[in-house]
Amino acid sequence: MLSTVPDFGAFKSLGTLYLSDVRFEPNVFESLMLGCPSLVTLDISHCSGLKSINVSSPVLEILNLQGDQATESICLENAKNLTDLALLADRPGDNFERDTISNLIKGLSKIKSICLGEGYFKVSKPQHICFPKRLQGSLNCLKHVELYGVDFTETRELLFVISLLKSSPNIEKLLIEVTRIHLNLLVCFFFSCHILAHSIFFILFFRVIAITWI
Numbered sequence: 001m002l003s004t005v006p007d008f009g010a011f012k013s014l015g016t017l018y019l020s021d022v023r024f025e026p027n028v029f030e031s032l033m034l035g036c037p038s039l040v041t042l043d044i045s046h047c048s049g050l051k052s053i054n055v056s057s058p059v060l061e062i063l064n065l066q067g068d069q070a071t072e073s074i075c076l077e078n079a080k081n082l083t084d085l086a087l088l089a090d091r092p093g094d095n096f097e098r099d100t101i102s103n104l105i106k107g108l109s110k111i112k113s114i115c116l117g118e119g120y121f122k123v124s125k126p127q128h129i130c131f132p133k134r135l136q137g138s139l140n141c142l143k144h145v146e147l148y149g150v151d152f153t154e155t156r157e158l159l160f161v162i163s164l165l166k167s168s169p170n171i172e173k174l175l176i177e178v179t180r181i182h183l184n185l186l187v188c189f190f191f192s193c194h195i196l197a198h199s200i201f202f203i204l205f206f207r208v209i210a211i212t213w214i
Contacts, residue, residue: 012035012036015041016041016042016043018045019044019045020045020046021047022048023047023048024049025049033054033055033057034056037057038059039057039060040057040059040061040062041060041061041062042055042057042062042063042064044066044067045066046067046068050067051071052074053065053071053073053074053075055079057078057079058078061082061083061084062083062084063082063084063086064086065086066089066117068090068091069091070092070117070119071087071089074087074104076108080110081110082108083110083111083112083113084111084113085105085113086113086114086115087115087117088116088117088119088148089118089120092120101120101121102163109139109140111139111141112141113142114144114145114146116146117148117149118150118151138167139167140168142171143171143172144171144172144173145175146175147161147177150176150177151180152178152181153181
């Protein structure tokens, strides 16, 4: 458990930080991040007490966040150089904020790779979130997308995938792990994402698990 933050002045040149199975007291993680302004790689695995994450390092390039439950609030406003983002969780947080992921992604102009687990585009209560049909702004640098646990019988999830792809004209590789598929919605997906038809080198791979056709 990390309940207090010592003097992290010696870590101002720290470039890589791995945190695993750490239990944080309130505000400790934020203080830790303020003491590490030169972080390039941040890897957080199954840490507790992190209801919100605010990364202040302007040179951060890689963020990996993994846990059983999605972190409720993530702020990367200062991480303008982020190129690789992985957010993996099996279920959403109880108070998952509206449009958290959509708002997070649209500000990452240099992002090249995005990996999302199902906890980050599902919600425990559907009325808490509504994804837009199109993200604001273009993700022109995005080349690689992985989405795990997508339910193609849920219109909200389908719209999120479509909005992400429509905002990413230069995608080269897409992996989608599907749990359930509605045939009509799947056809809609392919017709809506015109970039699939116009990019010869586009690689699309569906990994199907526990599939249910509806």
